[in-house]
Amino acid sequence: MPATGDQPALELRNISKTYGAVAANRQVSLKVERRSVHALVGENGAGKSTLMKIAYGDARADAGEIWIKGERIARHSVSQSIARGVGMVHQHFMLVGTLTVVENVVLGQEPRRSGLLDLKRAALEIRTLSQKFGLDIDPDARIEDLSVGQQQRVEIVKVLWRGCDVVILDEPTAVLTPAEVRDLFAVLRGLVKDGMTVVLITHKLDEVLALATRVTVMRRGERVAEYDAQGLTAETIVHAMVGRPVQQHFDKKAASVGEPRLEIRELHVTGARGIPAVRGVDLVVHAGEILGIAGVEGNGQTELVEAIVGLRGVDRGTVSIGGKPITSEPVAHRYRAGLGHVPEDRHDRALILDYSIQDNLILGQQRDFTGSFGVLDRGRVRQNAERLIREFDIRPPDPSHLVKSMSGGNQQKLVVARELSRRSLSVLICAQPTRGVDIGAIEAIHRRMIEARDRGLAVLLLSAELSELRSLSDRLAVLYKGQIVATLDRQELAADDVLDRIGAMMTGAWTGSTGGAVGSDVAKEARP
């Protein structure tokens, strides 16, 4: 069937898909018009990625039809999608770091001339595409030398080079700085202007409002609403996503700052690869304040936290809690000295997925729940769990439920509950406390952090979400290449253009004025 211009670029009809007992998609229909930017929004686990995987042929639907440009695709596969011009840029890039851009782009579809690999022609084609859409990609650069934003553009080139005119992007901005996001949006607008279609999976609403022409909202595997982006407000979308109105901004009291609680002096820490990761950081967090730390991932945040918590050795400098040096104390002693820690990756550092809720709620405090002869006091472990489940609304409310079958938001609530329940807590380190967490849980976690601050705790918040940092922090420090390059107080944080300024500082391009060029080539050096 010949494809004509007015048929939808992509159409899904009544798609259903279950994984085990979980219905990831229930009777979802979606029509993506040509030359549009169609945003697919919803909380984590709403079924957006599953739906797009099905559209791309990466997963098979249990029921439903897939139409690409007016043609029904019966037995769907990725190669069929690409042949019909549908390409996908995954959240986690599929690139080989040691190969060049052109090698990565042609991988799997290598052009040959008399049996030999012909990269020259491909390189030329990539250069042309790059110029046409302002991608600024050097075909001969090696992937591992590129910044995250550049790598993402390579992924886009990969799709374009294969001749696709429908591009699906899964959470494309999750790893980008504000400036990189703007560049990406410019590229995407250029694509649409050239007649292409963009499908954007995201849970960031400002992006949706900035870019999309049409918005489909998913919740619990179902399509719950669809809007024209014209005149749409964030509140409307959030309401549809969560199913109830959500408080996104907090009216928090001004901080009543007390004595220094966490003091870091001239801290030097070596990273995993033997490269200096923290290079002379000085920080003081006072009782009753939230100190935010902004920075592009890989600029020393992880190592800084690990050094404070005692998971990584310190080369030079001191860390003290409440005036007491703890620089070479073991982890357990630091907790007793008043530390609490919400790790950046809950599956990596915070939880034992095969343990129950109640057991995870005492992990790190197991000594406090030990009776005579080193035997755990199971009764108290359970009571503790019942109390925290109630207080923090952790679901399911069953202390013996295994953590691995909880949602990300509830897992994170569990971690926050545990850390806040520490007996002698005075300093709380929160690294990416709302990463991969749904809006409802984000709201709860933010509220808890502000409550903790108001209770007189010193809170150190590290986040990749600038809006989160801005709304929670009383002061903000920018970490770049292992050093604090700037500190902003409350007043400066209230300025309108502050996000741009912070973004520029995060990439080392800050010259004192706002905005400015982004030196992504400098940023990449600091990445691990």
Place this chain on the structure above:
Amino acid sequence: MKREALTIAFAMAVAVLAGSLLIWFTGKSPLEVYGLLLEKTWGSSYGIGQVLFKTTPLILTGLAVSVAFKVGLFNIGAEGQLAAGSFVTALCGAALPASLPGPIAVALCVLAGMLAGAGLAGLAGVLKTRYGAHEVINTIMLNFIVSAMLLWAGNAHFFVKYTTHTQTVSDNATLRDLGIKGSAANTSLLLAIGLAVAVAYFFSRTRRGFEWRAVGLNPRAAQNGGVLAGVVIGAMAVSGALAGAVGANSVLGYKHYYEQGIGSGAGFMGIAVALLGRNHPAGIVVAALLMGTLSHGGLGVAELVPKELVQILQAVIILTVAGTAAYRGRAVKKGKSAVPMKPLPDTGAQSSAAEREHG
């Protein structure tokens, strides 16, 4: 628990079928061979006694391997640990004054053997934590070192002239047999079961058990929870101590001296027992009983088929159990792909992970 039992039952059925096929190839009747196997083992008191005698060391080595597994470690050196333990137990028994009360003498000898095993495995743990040397390599190498050292030390100092065994332990250091019709089954079986109960209690009830399991399931989260890297050494030492207790059975309860090669094979079989028993002490006792039955039954059916046939049967059981475990792991993973998960927390997945690293 129920599904675990089903898995094992399925594996057994497959093994019995495969065994039947093999027996049929050799021109014998499977029914006849299986019948004889049962008759020689559970068909007489002597048979039962011998099965229990063979089961005892397998419970201990199975526990040894499982304790390491639980903490995410693969102790492949139970073989060396049980040899060193038996050797030290025998020397201790021979050196103790005959006037010492029996229970104290026995306790000292068993403890000495356990300490030897603990020291050996603990060394592998130290090598891992201090120098990052993998415990699989360490423990395998130590098997060879121990075997050579014992032979040398025995020949040079401890073996009775013109033999490869040590002096007999004094009478007060021997363990009573269970009085089952002249079989070698002895009271060390009770020790083994007692230790199984202790291991179960330790992991399910105590703080350290909680921490050790945490290290096995997610070492990085455990570290963040204040658990120190030293648990690796502790866990290896406990694992080695359990293997080192085997001397109670073979030396104190049966031969009354250490002999070159005594109890050998139980260390490696312990890996299979831990795997079959799903790392759970109760499962391990059952699995040891099964393997003990097959090892003794292998001798019994030798008049009909080669003894190796029973070893093949054991191998098929292990393979089917490991296979079904891996298959189930995949099925579970597929069903809940939204939650990242290790394929299977216990046994199968861990041993195969260790193999992948070194295969």
